[in-house]
Amino acid sequence: MLTISQAFVVLIIFLLIVNFFKLQKACKQFPPGPAPLPLLGNMVHLNFQFHRDLLMELAKTHGNIYTLWFGWTPVIILNGYQAVKDGMTTHPEDVSGRMLAPFFRALAKGKGIMLASGRSWKQQRRFGIMTLRRMGMGKKCLEHRVQEEASHLVEFFMNLKGRPVDPSFPLFHSISNVICALVFGYHFSDEDKTFQELISATENLFRFAGSFVHQLYDLLPWLMSRLPGPHKKALSSYHVLSNFARKEVRRHVERGMSDEPQDFIDFYLAEMEKPKDGAKPKYDEDNLVYVINDLFLGGSETSSTTLYWGLLYMVVNPDIQEKVQKELDAVLGPSQLIFYEDRKKLPYTNAVVHEIQRFSNIVFVGMPRVCVRDTTLLGFPVKKGTIIMPNIASVLYDPGQWETPRQFNPGHFLDKEGNFIPREAFLPFSAGHRVCLGEHLARTELFIFFANLLRAFTFQLPEGVTRINTEPIFGGTLQPHPYRICAMPH
Incomplete structure (x- = not known):
């Protein structure tokens, strides 16, 4: 006769074997x-970690479309430019759903834009795009907001007089103030305690995303x-x-509606005040x-x-930094405002900004998509509800698309005459119906901030420091290891 403990072990082994054959x-x-x-x-x-290089290694064995299982959940991985492009754009509507994994469901309850699906997502996204356009997206008035924050950042570095600093906080402060001005109608000061709480909360979220505990939560949500x-x-x-967003909404409600919306x-x-017909x-x-x-x-x-990586790359590649500065000096006056349109006159600077995005590859795996109906994906029949994950890193490092994918090389975006050339495999903002809502704003910010900083300063390592770590820290985004640099007036 088996003891109770022996019977329990036999039962576990039996269930594992049954589970194994069901999986097969x-x-x-x-x-x-x-x-x-x-x-x-x-x-x-x-x-037990979602690593971009491991995903690319698995593709060498299993092909550019393959399946990984997380517990009982299958996830189809798309690897390389052609697979990601075809998978996201051949039937874009079919793969426009968002995977509501347990942790993300606990965060946003399927609301908003980023973590929503279906009719609600379409409504919120459409409203977001239309409103940002009405507020100046792609127009000079929005660029003036970006220029204002860029000038504050230049002033911050100027006041340091070449003393070493970790540029992470000032970069975050200046960039986020652009979106704060658009959403809330005002800027935060450096010393604002509420703003520092928001930064800390943001860092915690991105640090947790993609971690082992995050994956464990999605496997065992009830227990975790x-x-x-x-x-x-x-x-x-x-x-x-x-809570901060709710306080801001209440503040706006108490202030009352003006004839001309400000933010x-x-x-x-x-929009909430407008009468709705029929549908909830x-x-x-x-x-x-x-x-x-x-x-x-x-x-x-x-x-x-991305800018944090950009300054790091300029320190590591002083010859590239010098070429950018020479082009800026030759084309722009020292006090001339820099507009996004100026990128057409600054091909090398534009190429460097693009290469910073490509090489840093901060969102190395695109947010998971879900099939909203039965469809075909690269010749494979895929059922409604299946999770699709585009490996963006494999696109930006695709050896079939980039001459030196693992090197920082602005020449990827230049022809033999030095003219800027767009590349189809440049997909840091993803592709299809779920392409980044703020792509144009991000492109504008990166170009204007980078050009202003390089026109004003030469960035270099502090005295006595000869090496700097260029390997990423994995999380919700790929972060550089913290570093300190000196901004020397150019």
Whole structure:
């Protein structure tokens, strides 16, 4: 006779074997990939982390469309330019859903733009695009806001008089103030405690995203939601952002509506007041709060991190920095305002900005998509509800598209005569219906900020420092290791 403990072990082994064979049968319905294990899926193959290079290595064995299993959940990975482009743009509507993984569901409840799907997502996104355009997206009035923040940043570095500084906070402060002016109608000062709380909350969220505990939460949400850990800190950080957004909405309501909306919240509140015919209105305070969070997170962290990488690359490549400065000096006057349109006269500077985005590759894996109906993906039949993940890193490092994909090389965006050339495989903002809402704003910010900084300063390592770490720290975005530089007046 078996003891109770022995019987329990036999039962566990039996269930694992049954689970294994069920998985093998389920695998036949998806593109091929590494064989999943019971309970863990392919987490072992990934060393329990979602690493861009591991995803590209797996593609060498399994092809540019393959399946990974996270527990019982299959995820189709698209690798390389052609697979990502075809997968995201051949039937863009079919793959426009957003995966509501347990952690993201706990954050935004499927509302807002970034983590929403279906009719609500379409409404919020369409309203967001239209409102940003009405507020000056692509026009000189918005560029003046960017120029104003860029001049504050130049002044900050000037006041340091060449003393070493970690530029992370001032970059984040200046970039996020652009979106703050658009959404809230005002700027934050450096010393503002509320702003520092928002920055801390943002850093916590991006640090947690993509971590092992994040993946564990999505595998075991019922258990993790009842345990302490970094996931609790990340959730409370999102609540900090939401509470601030709610206070701002209330402040706008109490102030009353003006004839001319002044910021994004004013436009949204005006939309909420409009009579709705028939269908349940999707313009409500909850959606507004989560849209504000999306705009703040998406409009601050990504652009400031890209610039943080950009200054690092200029220190590591002083010859490239010098070429940018020579071009800026030759084309622009010392006090001339820099507009996004000037990029056409500054091909080398424009190429360097693009190469910073390509090489830093801060959002290395695109946000997961979900099939909203049965469809075909690169010849494979895919059922409604299937999760699709475009590996953006594999596009920006595709050896079939870039001459030296693993080197920082502005020549990727220049022809033999030195003219700027756009590249189809330049997809840092993703592709298809889920392409980044603020792409034009981000491009404008990166060019104007970078050109202003390089025109005013030469960036170099502090005295006595000879080496700097250029390897990324993995999280929600790829961050550089903290570093200090000196901004010497140019």
